[in-house]
Amino acid sequence: MPPVIEARELKKIYGSTLAVDGIQFSVRKGEIFGFLGPNGAGKTTTMKMITCVSPRTSGTLQVLGRDPDRDPAAIKARLGIVPQETNLDPDFTCHGNLVTYAGYFDIPHEKAAKKADELLEFVQLQDKRDVAIDKLSGGMKRRLILARALVNAPDLLILDEPTIGLDPQARHLIWERLRLLQAQGNTVVLTTHYLDEAARLCDRLVIMDNGRILVEGSPADLVKQYVGDEIVEVEKSIEILACLKETGMGFELFGDTIQIVTDSARDVARILFENCQPKKLITRQATLEDVFLKLAGRSLKE
Numbered sequence: 001m002p003p004v005i006e007a008r009e010l011k012k013i014y015g016s017t018l019a020v021d022g023i024q025f026s027v028r029k030g031e032i033f034g035f036l037g038p039n040g041a042g043k044t045t046t047m048k049m050i051t052c053v054s055p056r057t058s059g060t061l062q063v064l065g066r067d068p069d070r071d072p073a074a075i076k077a078r079l080g081i082v083p084q085e086t087n088l089d090p091d092f093t094c095h096g097n098l099v100t101y102a103g104y105f106d107i108p109h110e111k112a113a114k115k116a117d118e119l120l121e122f123v124q125l126q127d128k129r130d131v132a133i134d135k136l137s138g139g140m141k142r143r144l145i146l147a148r149a150l151v152n153a154p155d156l157l158i159l160d161e162p163t164i165g166l167d168p169q170a171r172h173l174i175w176e177r178l179r180l181l182q183a184q185g186n187t188v189v190l191t192t193h194y195l196d197e198a199a200r201l202c203d204r205l206v207i208m209d210n211g212r213i214l215v216e217g218s219p220a221d222l223v224k225q226y227v228g229d230e231i232v233e234v235e236k237s238i239e240i241l242a243c244l245k246e247t248g249m250g251f252e253l254f255g256d257t258i259q260i261v262t263d264s265a266r267d268v269a270r271i272l273f274e275n276c277q278p279k280k281l282i283t284r285q286a287t288l289e290d291v292f293l294k295l296a297g298r299s300l301k302e
């Protein structure tokens with residue numbers, strides 16, 4: 001089956017800014033594919049090229065088998081887009097927003113009205129059907145934008161930071177809907193700077209930084225390949241460092257923290273407690289944050 005999106009040497013230059021620096025990726029049908037990276041990594045710019053909003057500077061790009069520079073209208077008709085900004089129309093109700101949007105796809109009014117009700121139910125906003133936009137919470141607005149993106153029954157759903165600024169409960173609701181959409185056969189592409197979002201949702205992802213793709217893979221494989229299973233962290237001190245060297249254990253320093261990557265955090269913790277008397281010790285699973293730290297040399301949150 002041909003990929004839903006295929007990019008090669010894709011580049012975008014704004015004036016003197018190299019926003020996207022020759023990236024390569026391909027999205028398969030039915031997967032949730034993520035672009036994870038810090039602010040300024042080039043994620044939104046990549047989405048803008050995919051959604052025919054901004055032309056590429058060079059490279060090749062195919063979306064649903066077509067070139068966004070040549071066939072933008074045909075591509076846009078088959079895309080569902082959730083932009084980063086909340087650009088709902090304040091003059092309409094929830095239902096009105098969906099029906100108005102359906103008009104851009106030449107969906108007849110009666111059909112659009114019915115579809116709008118179905119979609120309001122899908123995003124659990126049926127109670128807010130006739131409510132004005134300014135009466136909605138942030139999470140409700142994001143859900144309405146998701147419903148709006150589904151009005152034209154798209155073949156590909158693109159979301160730019162779908163849960164930015166939302167509380168945990170509101171985020172979980174969106175994640176659950178996205179998983180449901182995937183289960184119904186949809187292909188979903190999203191950008192995020194949230195590690196937990198990427199780890200929970202994405203089948204595969206790329207980690208971007210400074211316009212480039214650092215790595216690509218499934219969250220679990222990336223963590224395993226670039227970091228390991230578990231991590232033990234102890235506070236740095238001269239005594240601990242000396243003791244660790246004596247045990248022969250490998251470790252890395254990150255600021256005031258000593259990290260030991262291991263298959264068994266419990267065994268390492270036991271050895272440290274028995275031999276080194278650490279003041280503070282924690283054990284945890286390795287995460288995508290550790291992958292980013294290792295590859296980019298800094299935290300994703302900085």
Ligand code: ADP
Pocket residue numbers: 014015017018019037038039040041042043044045046
């Ligand atoms: P992300 O979505 O990962 O936060 P962006 O794609 O928004 O990153 O930005 C990538 C880089 O391109 C940044 O350095 C940003 O300042 C720059 N950039 C984005 N949009 C524009 C624009 N319209 N004009 C000039 N520079 C831009």
